Amino acid sequence: MAGSQRYLRYIVFALFALVLLYFIGSSSSVPTANWPGYQETTSPGEPSTPSDPSKPSAPAVSHDVSQTAPSTTPNDKKLPPATAPGERMNATFVTLARNSDVWEIAKSIRHVEDRFNRKFNYDWVFLNDDDFDDQFKKVTSALVSGKTKYGKIPKEHWSFPEWIDQDKAAKVREEMKEKKIIYGDSVSYRHMCRYESGFFFRHPLMLDYEWYWRVEPSIELYCDINYDTFKFMAEKKKKYSFTLSLYEYVETIPTLWDATKNFTKHFPQHVAKDNSMKFLSDDGGENYNHCHFWSNFEIGNLNWLRSDAYIDFFTSLDHAGGFFYERWGDAPVHSIAAGLMLQKDEIHFFNDIAYYHVPFTHCPTGEQYRLDHKCSCNPKDNFDWNGYSCTARFYEINGMEKPEGYEKEQ
Numbered sequence: 409m410a411g412s413q414r415y416l417r418y419i420v421f422a423l424f425a426l427v428l429l430y431f432i433g434s435s436s437s438v439p440t441a442n443w444p445g446y447q448e449t450t451s452p453g454e455p456s457t458p459s460d461p462s463k464p465s466a467p468a469v470s471h472d473v474s475q476t477a478p479s480t481t482p483n484d485k486k487l488p489p490a491t492a493p494g495e496r497m498n499a500t501f502v503t504l505a506r507n508s509d510v511w512e513i514a515k516s517i518r519h520v521e522d523r524f525n526r527k528f529n530y531d532w533v534f535l536n537d538d539d540f541d542d543q544f545k546k547v548t549s550a551l552v553s554g555k556t557k558y559g560k561i562p563k564e565h566w567s568f569p570e571w572i573d574q575d576k577a578a579k580v581r582e583e584m585k586e587k588k589i590i591y592g593d594s595v596s597y598r599h600m601c602r603y604e605s606g607f608f609f610r611h612p613l614m615l616d617y618e619w620y621w622r623v624e625p626s627i628e629l630y631c632d633i634n635y636d637t638f639k640f641m642a643e644k645k646k647k648y649s650f651t652l653s654l655y656e657y658v659e660t661i662p663t664l665w666d667a668t669k670n671f672t673k674h675f676p677q678h679v680a681k682d683n684s685m686k687f688l689s690d691d692g693g694e695n696y697n698h699c700h701f702w703s704n705f706e707i708g709n710l711n712w713l714r715s716d717a718y719i720d721f722f723t724s725l726d727h728a729g730g731f732f733y734e735r736w737g738d739a740p741v742h743s744i745a746a747g748l749m750l751q752k753d754e755i756h757f758f759n760d761i762a763y764y765h766v767p768f769t770h771c772p773t774g775e776q777y778r779l780d781h782k783c784s785c786n787p788k789d790n791f792d793w794n795g796y797s798c799t800a801r802f803y804e805i806n807g808m809e810k811p812e813g814y815e816k817e818q
Protein backbone atom coordinates (compact mmCIF):
# COMPACT_ATOMS: atom_id res chain seq x y z
CA MET A 409 0.00 0.00 0.00
CA ALA A 410 2.58 2.51 1.15
CA GLY A 411 4.70 1.56 -1.85
CA SER A 412 1.95 2.24 -4.41
CA GLN A 413 1.16 5.55 -2.70
CA ARG A 414 4.72 6.67 -3.09
CA TYR A 415 4.52 5.51 -6.69
CA LEU A 416 1.42 7.66 -7.25
CA ARG A 417 3.05 10.69 -5.67
CA TYR A 418 5.99 10.20 -7.98
CA ILE A 419 3.77 10.16 -11.06
CA VAL A 420 1.93 13.30 -9.94
CA PHE A 421 5.21 15.08 -9.36
CA ALA A 422 6.57 13.96 -12.74
CA LEU A 423 3.42 15.18 -14.47
CA PHE A 424 3.66 18.55 -12.71
CA ALA A 425 7.28 18.88 -13.81
CA LEU A 426 6.30 18.06 -17.38
CA VAL A 427 3.54 20.66 -17.39
CA LEU A 428 5.98 23.21 -16.01
CA LEU A 429 8.52 22.41 -18.68
CA TYR A 430 5.84 22.65 -21.34
CA PHE A 431 4.85 26.17 -20.25
CA ILE A 432 8.41 27.40 -20.06
CA GLY A 433 9.14 25.93 -23.47
CA SER A 434 6.00 27.19 -25.18
CA SER A 435 6.37 30.77 -23.92
CA SER A 436 9.39 31.20 -26.13
CA SER A 437 8.26 29.32 -29.23
CA VAL A 438 6.50 31.53 -31.71
CA PRO A 439 3.89 29.22 -33.28
CA THR A 440 2.23 28.29 -30.00
CA ALA A 441 1.47 31.93 -29.37
CA ASN A 442 -1.66 31.30 -31.43
CA TRP A 443 -3.02 28.75 -29.02
CA PRO A 444 -5.96 30.08 -27.11
CA GLY A 445 -4.70 28.52 -23.87
CA TYR A 446 -1.41 30.32 -24.22
CA GLN A 447 -3.03 33.67 -24.82
CA GLU A 448 -5.28 33.33 -21.85
CA THR A 449 -2.49 32.62 -19.43
CA THR A 450 -0.30 35.44 -20.69
CA SER A 451 -2.73 38.25 -21.36
CA PRO A 452 -1.34 41.59 -20.15
CA GLY A 453 -1.86 42.47 -16.53
CA GLU A 454 -2.27 38.88 -15.39
CA PRO A 455 0.42 37.03 -13.50
CA SER A 456 2.52 35.11 -15.98
CA THR A 457 3.25 31.40 -16.16
CA PRO A 458 4.35 29.61 -13.06
CA SER A 459 8.04 29.82 -13.96
CA ASP A 460 10.29 31.20 -11.25
CA PRO A 461 12.24 34.18 -12.67
CA SER A 462 15.19 33.43 -10.36
CA LYS A 463 15.66 30.00 -11.92
CA PRO A 464 18.04 29.42 -14.78
CA SER A 465 15.02 28.94 -17.01
CA ALA A 466 15.45 32.64 -17.83
CA PRO A 467 16.91 31.99 -21.30
CA ALA A 468 13.53 30.49 -22.16
CA VAL A 469 12.26 34.07 -22.23
CA SER A 470 13.77 34.64 -25.60
CA HIS A 471 15.54 37.71 -26.87
CA ASP A 472 12.53 38.43 -29.06
CA VAL A 473 10.33 39.09 -26.11
CA SER A 474 12.86 41.09 -24.10
CA GLN A 475 13.57 43.30 -27.09
CA THR A 476 10.03 44.00 -28.12
CA ALA A 477 8.58 44.34 -24.65
CA PRO A 478 9.94 47.83 -23.85
CA SER A 479 8.71 49.21 -27.17
CA THR A 480 5.11 48.06 -26.80
CA THR A 481 2.75 50.81 -25.68
CA PRO A 482 -0.36 50.17 -23.64
CA ASN A 483 -3.57 50.91 -25.51
CA ASP A 484 -4.72 54.06 -23.74
CA LYS A 485 -7.83 54.45 -25.86
CA LYS A 486 -11.02 53.89 -23.93
CA LEU A 487 -12.60 50.67 -25.06
CA PRO A 488 -16.33 50.92 -25.76
CA PRO A 489 -18.60 48.88 -23.52
CA ALA A 490 -19.14 45.33 -24.75
CA THR A 491 -22.86 45.86 -25.13
CA ALA A 492 -24.62 49.15 -25.72
CA PRO A 493 -27.06 50.11 -22.96
CA GLY A 494 -30.69 51.01 -23.62
CA GLU A 495 -33.72 49.40 -25.19
CA ARG A 496 -33.68 47.55 -28.48
CA MET A 497 -35.78 48.20 -31.55
CA ASN A 498 -38.17 45.67 -33.09
CA ALA A 499 -35.59 44.72 -35.71
CA THR A 500 -33.71 41.88 -37.37
CA PHE A 501 -31.02 41.15 -39.87
CA VAL A 502 -32.24 39.16 -42.85
CA THR A 503 -30.31 37.03 -45.30
CA LEU A 504 -31.48 35.02 -48.27
CA ALA A 505 -28.98 32.23 -48.88
CA ARG A 506 -28.28 28.72 -50.06
CA ASN A 507 -26.54 26.08 -47.93
CA SER A 508 -23.54 26.44 -50.22
CA ASP A 509 -23.26 30.13 -49.22
CA VAL A 510 -22.37 29.16 -45.65
CA TRP A 511 -18.72 30.25 -45.64
CA GLU A 512 -19.35 33.48 -47.53
CA ILE A 513 -22.21 34.43 -45.23
CA ALA A 514 -20.03 33.47 -42.26
CA LYS A 515 -17.56 36.17 -43.33
CA SER A 516 -20.35 38.73 -43.70
CA ILE A 517 -21.77 37.93 -40.27
CA ARG A 518 -18.35 38.30 -38.71
CA HIS A 519 -18.02 41.80 -40.23
CA VAL A 520 -21.49 42.83 -39.07
CA GLU A 521 -20.97 41.44 -35.58
CA ASP A 522 -17.52 42.97 -35.12
CA ARG A 523 -18.49 46.42 -36.36
CA PHE A 524 -22.04 46.65 -35.02
CA ASN A 525 -24.09 43.79 -33.70
CA ARG A 526 -21.88 42.54 -30.86
CA LYS A 527 -22.95 45.79 -29.17
CA PHE A 528 -26.66 45.36 -29.93
CA ASN A 529 -27.33 41.61 -30.29
CA TYR A 530 -30.12 41.89 -32.83
CA ASP A 531 -31.72 38.72 -34.25
CA TRP A 532 -30.94 37.27 -37.64
CA VAL A 533 -33.45 35.61 -39.98
CA PHE A 534 -32.15 33.29 -42.70
CA LEU A 535 -34.40 32.43 -45.64
CA ASN A 536 -33.93 29.74 -48.28
CA ASP A 537 -35.98 28.08 -51.03
CA ASP A 538 -34.59 24.77 -49.72
CA ASP A 539 -34.19 23.40 -46.16
CA PHE A 540 -31.15 24.75 -44.35
CA ASP A 541 -28.79 21.94 -43.40
CA ASP A 542 -27.29 21.36 -39.95
CA GLN A 543 -23.93 22.77 -40.88
CA PHE A 544 -25.43 26.06 -42.07
CA LYS A 545 -27.41 26.40 -38.87
CA LYS A 546 -24.51 25.40 -36.64
CA VAL A 547 -22.00 27.81 -38.21
CA THR A 548 -24.31 30.81 -38.44
CA SER A 549 -25.90 30.44 -35.01
CA ALA A 550 -22.44 30.28 -33.45
CA LEU A 551 -21.51 33.60 -35.09
CA VAL A 552 -24.64 35.67 -34.46
CA SER A 553 -24.95 37.35 -31.05
CA GLY A 554 -28.75 37.58 -31.22
CA LYS A 555 -31.30 34.83 -31.88
CA THR A 556 -31.10 33.04 -35.23
CA LYS A 557 -34.17 31.85 -37.12
CA TYR A 558 -34.31 29.70 -40.23
CA GLY A 559 -37.19 29.81 -42.67
CA LYS A 560 -38.16 27.90 -45.77
CA ILE A 561 -39.74 29.88 -48.57
CA PRO A 562 -43.17 28.60 -49.61
CA LYS A 563 -43.26 27.21 -53.16
CA GLU A 564 -45.78 29.85 -54.34
CA HIS A 565 -43.22 32.56 -53.64
CA TRP A 566 -40.43 30.88 -55.59
CA SER A 567 -42.03 29.71 -58.86
CA PHE A 568 -43.61 31.00 -62.05
CA PRO A 569 -47.02 32.63 -61.56
CA GLU A 570 -49.70 30.97 -63.69
CA TRP A 571 -50.02 33.97 -66.04
CA ILE A 572 -46.41 33.67 -67.19
CA ASP A 573 -45.90 32.14 -70.65
CA GLN A 574 -43.13 29.59 -70.04
CA ASP A 575 -42.06 29.39 -73.70
CA LYS A 576 -41.75 33.14 -73.98
CA ALA A 577 -39.69 33.25 -70.77
CA ALA A 578 -37.40 30.45 -71.97
CA LYS A 579 -36.81 32.23 -75.28
CA VAL A 580 -35.81 35.40 -73.47
CA ARG A 581 -33.29 33.49 -71.37
CA GLU A 582 -31.81 32.04 -74.55
CA GLU A 583 -31.46 35.49 -76.10
CA MET A 584 -29.97 37.00 -72.99
CA LYS A 585 -27.47 34.18 -72.80
CA GLU A 586 -26.32 34.97 -76.33
CA LYS A 587 -26.01 38.64 -75.45
CA LYS A 588 -23.93 37.57 -72.45
CA ILE A 589 -26.11 39.48 -70.00
CA ILE A 590 -25.07 38.60 -66.48
CA TYR A 591 -27.44 35.99 -64.97
CA GLY A 592 -29.47 36.47 -68.21
CA ASP A 593 -30.11 32.74 -68.61
CA SER A 594 -30.72 31.99 -64.94
CA VAL A 595 -34.13 30.92 -63.67
CA SER A 596 -33.12 30.88 -60.00
CA TYR A 597 -31.71 34.42 -60.19
CA ARG A 598 -35.11 35.58 -61.46
CA HIS A 599 -36.93 33.83 -58.62
CA MET A 600 -34.48 35.46 -56.23
CA CYS A 601 -35.11 38.96 -57.63
CA ARG A 602 -38.87 38.47 -57.54
CA TYR A 603 -38.70 37.11 -53.99
CA GLU A 604 -36.62 40.03 -52.74
CA SER A 605 -38.96 42.43 -54.55
CA GLY A 606 -42.25 41.11 -53.28
CA PHE A 607 -42.11 38.43 -50.61
CA PHE A 608 -39.28 38.37 -48.07
CA PHE A 609 -41.02 40.90 -45.82
CA ARG A 610 -44.15 38.73 -45.80
CA HIS A 611 -42.41 35.57 -44.67
CA PRO A 612 -43.97 34.41 -41.35
CA LEU A 613 -40.62 34.87 -39.55
CA MET A 614 -40.41 38.49 -40.75
CA LEU A 615 -43.92 39.37 -39.55
CA ASP A 616 -42.53 39.58 -36.01
CA TYR A 617 -40.42 42.62 -36.89
CA GLU A 618 -40.79 46.21 -37.94
CA TRP A 619 -37.21 46.91 -39.15
CA TYR A 620 -34.74 44.92 -41.24
CA TRP A 621 -31.13 45.12 -42.31
CA ARG A 622 -30.35 43.02 -45.36
CA VAL A 623 -27.02 41.24 -45.52
CA GLU A 624 -25.63 39.21 -48.43
CA PRO A 625 -22.77 36.72 -48.55
CA SER A 626 -19.24 38.13 -49.01
CA ILE A 627 -19.96 41.70 -47.97
CA GLU A 628 -17.60 43.71 -45.79
CA LEU A 629 -17.97 46.57 -43.32
CA TYR A 630 -15.00 48.85 -42.80
CA CYS A 631 -15.85 51.22 -39.95
CA ASP A 632 -17.20 50.87 -36.42
CA ILE A 633 -20.88 51.69 -36.08
CA ASN A 634 -21.33 52.87 -32.51
CA TYR A 635 -25.01 53.76 -32.48
CA ASP A 636 -28.25 51.91 -33.12
CA THR A 637 -28.98 52.37 -36.82
CA PHE A 638 -32.53 51.05 -36.42
CA LYS A 639 -33.27 53.58 -33.70
CA PHE A 640 -31.80 56.28 -35.92
CA MET A 641 -34.19 55.28 -38.72
CA ALA A 642 -37.16 55.41 -36.37
CA GLU A 643 -36.24 58.70 -34.71
CA LYS A 644 -35.49 60.45 -38.00
CA LYS A 645 -38.66 58.99 -39.57
CA LYS A 646 -36.71 57.17 -42.28
CA LYS A 647 -38.22 54.22 -44.15
CA TYR A 648 -35.48 53.17 -46.55
CA SER A 649 -31.71 53.61 -46.79
CA PHE A 650 -28.65 52.90 -48.90
CA THR A 651 -24.86 53.12 -49.03
CA LEU A 652 -24.24 52.75 -52.78
CA SER A 653 -26.20 53.86 -55.82
CA LEU A 654 -25.55 53.40 -59.52
CA TYR A 655 -27.06 53.05 -63.00
CA GLU A 656 -28.86 49.80 -63.80
CA TYR A 657 -27.92 47.66 -66.79
CA VAL A 658 -30.56 48.82 -69.33
CA GLU A 659 -30.90 45.43 -71.05
CA THR A 660 -32.36 43.92 -67.88
CA ILE A 661 -35.24 46.41 -67.48
CA PRO A 662 -36.35 47.75 -70.90
CA THR A 663 -40.05 48.02 -69.91
CA LEU A 664 -39.82 48.51 -66.14
CA TRP A 665 -40.50 52.23 -66.44
CA ASP A 666 -43.53 51.67 -68.69
CA ALA A 667 -44.92 49.29 -66.07
CA THR A 668 -44.21 51.92 -63.40
CA LYS A 669 -46.05 54.61 -65.34
CA ASN A 670 -48.97 52.27 -65.80
CA PHE A 671 -49.00 51.72 -62.06
CA THR A 672 -48.95 55.42 -61.16
CA LYS A 673 -51.75 56.03 -63.66
CA HIS A 674 -53.93 53.40 -61.95
CA PHE A 675 -52.87 54.27 -58.38
CA PRO A 676 -52.14 58.01 -58.24
CA GLN A 677 -53.06 57.96 -54.54
CA HIS A 678 -49.90 55.95 -53.79
CA VAL A 679 -47.52 58.56 -55.19
CA ALA A 680 -46.01 60.81 -52.50
CA LYS A 681 -46.20 64.55 -53.08
CA ASP A 682 -42.65 65.39 -52.09
CA ASN A 683 -41.10 62.35 -53.79
CA SER A 684 -37.66 61.70 -55.33
CA MET A 685 -38.73 61.65 -58.98
CA LYS A 686 -35.71 63.82 -59.75
CA PHE A 687 -33.46 61.00 -58.57
CA LEU A 688 -35.11 58.59 -61.04
CA SER A 689 -35.84 60.77 -64.01
CA ASP A 690 -34.24 63.75 -65.75
CA ASP A 691 -37.38 64.75 -67.65
CA GLY A 692 -40.07 64.89 -65.01
CA GLY A 693 -40.98 61.20 -65.20
CA GLU A 694 -41.19 60.58 -68.94
CA ASN A 695 -38.05 58.40 -68.97
CA TYR A 696 -36.12 56.47 -66.34
CA ASN A 697 -32.47 57.46 -65.96
CA HIS A 698 -31.68 53.98 -64.47
CA CYS A 699 -30.48 55.34 -61.12
CA HIS A 700 -31.10 52.97 -58.26
CA PHE A 701 -30.02 52.23 -54.71
CA TRP A 702 -28.01 49.04 -54.49
CA SER A 703 -30.26 46.69 -52.55
CA ASN A 704 -27.73 44.12 -51.37
CA PHE A 705 -27.45 46.57 -48.46
CA GLU A 706 -30.68 47.91 -47.04
CA ILE A 707 -31.93 49.08 -43.69
CA GLY A 708 -35.63 49.65 -44.00
CA ASN A 709 -39.09 49.56 -42.56
CA LEU A 710 -40.97 46.29 -43.12
CA ASN A 711 -44.37 47.85 -42.52
CA TRP A 712 -43.78 50.16 -45.44
CA LEU A 713 -43.04 47.15 -47.68
CA ARG A 714 -46.19 45.51 -46.32
CA SER A 715 -48.30 48.64 -47.00
CA ASP A 716 -51.05 48.71 -49.64
CA ALA A 717 -48.98 51.15 -51.68
CA TYR A 718 -45.96 48.87 -51.97
CA ILE A 719 -47.99 45.67 -52.40
CA ASP A 720 -50.11 47.27 -55.15
CA PHE A 721 -46.89 48.35 -56.87
CA PHE A 722 -45.31 44.89 -56.66
CA THR A 723 -48.51 43.14 -57.76
CA SER A 724 -48.83 45.43 -60.74
CA LEU A 725 -45.22 44.78 -61.81
CA ASP A 726 -45.57 41.06 -61.21
CA HIS A 727 -48.53 40.91 -63.58
CA ALA A 728 -46.62 42.82 -66.22
CA GLY A 729 -44.24 39.81 -66.23
CA GLY A 730 -40.88 41.56 -66.39
CA PHE A 731 -39.30 39.43 -63.68
CA PHE A 732 -39.39 36.60 -66.23
CA TYR A 733 -39.75 38.24 -69.65
CA GLU A 734 -36.87 40.54 -68.84
CA ARG A 735 -34.65 40.28 -65.78
CA TRP A 736 -35.92 42.94 -63.42
CA GLY A 737 -33.76 43.25 -60.33
CA ASP A 738 -35.07 43.93 -56.85
CA ALA A 739 -32.76 46.94 -56.61
CA PRO A 740 -34.53 49.08 -59.25
CA VAL A 741 -37.90 47.81 -58.01
CA HIS A 742 -37.24 48.86 -54.40
CA SER A 743 -35.63 52.08 -55.56
CA ILE A 744 -38.47 53.17 -57.81
CA ALA A 745 -40.94 52.34 -55.05
CA ALA A 746 -38.96 54.35 -52.49
CA GLY A 747 -38.40 57.16 -54.96
CA LEU A 748 -42.06 57.59 -55.82
CA MET A 749 -44.01 56.42 -52.81
CA LEU A 750 -41.91 57.79 -49.94
CA GLN A 751 -41.32 61.40 -49.05
CA LYS A 752 -37.88 62.57 -50.09
CA ASP A 753 -36.75 62.88 -46.49
CA GLU A 754 -37.76 59.30 -45.67
CA ILE A 755 -34.79 57.95 -47.64
CA HIS A 756 -31.44 57.99 -45.90
CA PHE A 757 -27.90 57.78 -47.22
CA PHE A 758 -25.73 56.02 -44.61
CA ASN A 759 -22.48 57.82 -45.31
CA ASP A 760 -21.08 56.38 -42.09
CA ILE A 761 -21.62 52.72 -43.00
CA ALA A 762 -18.49 51.77 -44.94
CA TYR A 763 -19.52 48.90 -47.15
CA TYR A 764 -18.29 46.56 -49.85
CA HIS A 765 -20.15 44.20 -52.17
CA VAL A 766 -18.20 43.11 -55.19
CA PRO A 767 -17.20 45.19 -57.13
CA PHE A 768 -18.06 48.50 -55.35
CA THR A 769 -16.97 50.16 -52.13
CA HIS A 770 -18.51 52.94 -50.12
CA CYS A 771 -15.73 54.44 -47.99
CA PRO A 772 -16.80 57.56 -46.02
CA THR A 773 -15.36 60.83 -47.28
CA GLY A 774 -13.37 62.67 -44.60
CA GLU A 775 -10.20 61.49 -42.92
CA GLN A 776 -11.12 62.45 -39.37
CA TYR A 777 -14.30 60.42 -39.54
CA ARG A 778 -12.39 57.39 -40.81
CA LEU A 779 -9.80 57.66 -38.04
CA ASP A 780 -12.37 58.14 -35.30
CA HIS A 781 -14.32 55.08 -36.43
CA LYS A 782 -11.36 52.78 -36.98
CA CYS A 783 -12.09 52.50 -40.70
CA SER A 784 -9.95 50.13 -42.74
CA CYS A 785 -11.09 51.06 -46.26
CA ASN A 786 -8.89 52.85 -48.78
CA PRO A 787 -10.58 56.19 -49.60
CA LYS A 788 -9.34 55.78 -53.18
CA ASP A 789 -11.80 52.88 -53.54
CA ASN A 790 -14.79 55.07 -52.68
CA PHE A 791 -17.38 54.89 -55.47
CA ASP A 792 -19.61 57.81 -54.35
CA TRP A 793 -18.17 60.52 -56.57
CA ASN A 794 -17.47 58.29 -59.55
CA GLY A 795 -19.38 59.13 -62.75
CA TYR A 796 -21.32 55.85 -62.59
CA SER A 797 -22.61 56.57 -59.11
CA CYS A 798 -25.95 58.31 -58.56
CA THR A 799 -25.06 59.47 -55.06
CA ALA A 800 -24.06 63.01 -56.10
CA ARG A 801 -27.52 63.30 -57.66
CA PHE A 802 -29.08 62.19 -54.37
CA TYR A 803 -27.17 64.96 -52.59
CA GLU A 804 -28.28 67.52 -55.16
CA ILE A 805 -31.99 66.72 -55.20
CA ASN A 806 -32.04 66.80 -51.40
CA GLY A 807 -30.11 70.05 -51.14
CA MET A 808 -27.37 68.32 -49.15
CA GLU A 809 -23.88 69.72 -49.05
CA LYS A 810 -21.29 67.21 -50.26
CA PRO A 811 -18.73 66.21 -47.65
CA GLU A 812 -15.53 68.19 -47.47
CA GLY A 813 -12.83 66.75 -49.70
CA TYR A 814 -15.16 64.97 -52.13
CA GLU A 815 -13.59 66.67 -55.17
CA LYS A 816 -10.33 64.91 -54.45
CA GLU A 817 -12.09 61.58 -54.73
CA GLN A 818 -13.74 62.20 -58.11
Ligand SMILES: Nc1nc2c(ncn2[C@@H]2O[C@H](COP(=O)(O)OP(=O)(O)OP(=O)(O)O)[C@@H](O)[C@H]2O)c(=O)[nH]1
Nearest residue numbers: 504505506509535536537538596597600624625704
Ligand atom coordinates in the same frame (compact mmCIF):
# COMPACT_ATOMS: atom_id res chain seq x y z
N1 LIG B 1 -31.79 30.34 -51.23
C1 LIG B 1 -31.31 30.92 -52.34
N2 LIG B 1 -30.70 32.10 -52.24
C2 LIG B 1 -30.21 32.66 -53.37
C3 LIG B 1 -30.34 32.05 -54.64
N3 LIG B 1 -29.75 32.85 -55.58
C4 LIG B 1 -29.28 33.91 -54.90
N4 LIG B 1 -29.55 33.82 -53.56
C5 LIG B 1 -29.25 34.79 -52.52
O1 LIG B 1 -29.79 36.01 -52.95
C6 LIG B 1 -28.90 37.08 -52.71
C7 LIG B 1 -28.48 37.75 -54.02
O2 LIG B 1 -27.81 36.80 -54.83
P1 LIG B 1 -26.37 37.10 -55.42
O3 LIG B 1 -25.92 35.85 -56.09
O4 LIG B 1 -25.51 37.67 -54.35
O5 LIG B 1 -26.72 38.17 -56.52
P2 LIG B 1 -25.97 39.52 -56.84
O6 LIG B 1 -25.63 40.24 -55.58
O7 LIG B 1 -26.79 40.24 -57.85
O8 LIG B 1 -24.68 39.05 -57.58
P3 LIG B 1 -23.21 38.75 -57.03
O9 LIG B 1 -22.38 39.80 -57.67
O10 LIG B 1 -22.96 37.36 -57.53
O11 LIG B 1 -23.22 38.83 -55.53
C8 LIG B 1 -27.75 36.50 -51.92
O12 LIG B 1 -28.03 36.68 -50.55
C9 LIG B 1 -27.77 35.04 -52.32
O13 LIG B 1 -27.25 34.24 -51.29
C10 LIG B 1 -31.01 30.78 -54.72
O14 LIG B 1 -31.18 30.19 -55.77
N5 LIG B 1 -31.47 30.27 -53.53
Ligand SMILES: *[C@@H]1O[C@H](CO)[C@@H](O)[C@H](O)[C@H]1NC(C)=O
Nearest residue numbers: 498499615616617618619711
Ligand atom coordinates in the same frame (compact mmCIF):
# COMPACT_ATOMS: atom_id res chain seq x y z
C1 LIG C 1 -42.83 44.12 -33.93
O1 LIG C 1 -43.39 44.57 -35.14
C2 LIG C 1 -44.36 43.70 -35.71
C3 LIG C 1 -44.76 44.29 -37.04
O2 LIG C 1 -45.19 45.61 -36.88
C4 LIG C 1 -45.53 43.54 -34.73
O3 LIG C 1 -46.46 42.64 -35.27
C5 LIG C 1 -44.99 43.01 -33.40
O4 LIG C 1 -46.05 42.92 -32.47
C6 LIG C 1 -43.91 43.92 -32.87
N1 LIG C 1 -43.33 43.32 -31.68
C7 LIG C 1 -43.09 44.04 -30.60
C8 LIG C 1 -42.44 43.29 -29.48
O5 LIG C 1 -43.35 45.22 -30.50
Ligand SMILES: *[C@@H]1O[C@H](CO)[C@@H](O)[C@H](O)[C@H]1NC(C)=O
Nearest residue numbers: 667670671674723724727728
Ligand atom coordinates in the same frame (compact mmCIF):
# COMPACT_ATOMS: atom_id res chain seq x y z
C1 LIG D 1 -51.63 48.40 -65.83
O1 LIG D 1 -51.91 48.28 -64.45
C2 LIG D 1 -53.17 47.73 -64.15
C3 LIG D 1 -53.35 47.80 -62.64
O2 LIG D 1 -52.27 47.23 -61.95
C4 LIG D 1 -53.26 46.30 -64.68
O3 LIG D 1 -54.51 45.77 -64.44
C5 LIG D 1 -52.95 46.31 -66.19
O4 LIG D 1 -52.90 44.99 -66.66
C6 LIG D 1 -51.64 47.01 -66.45
N1 LIG D 1 -51.39 47.13 -67.89
C7 LIG D 1 -50.23 46.81 -68.44
C8 LIG D 1 -50.10 47.00 -69.89
O5 LIG D 1 -49.28 46.35 -67.76
Ligand SMILES: [Mg+2]
Nearest residue numbers: 624625704765
Ligand atom coordinates in the same frame (compact mmCIF):
# COMPACT_ATOMS: atom_id res chain seq x y z
MG1 LIG E 1 -24.57 39.47 -53.96
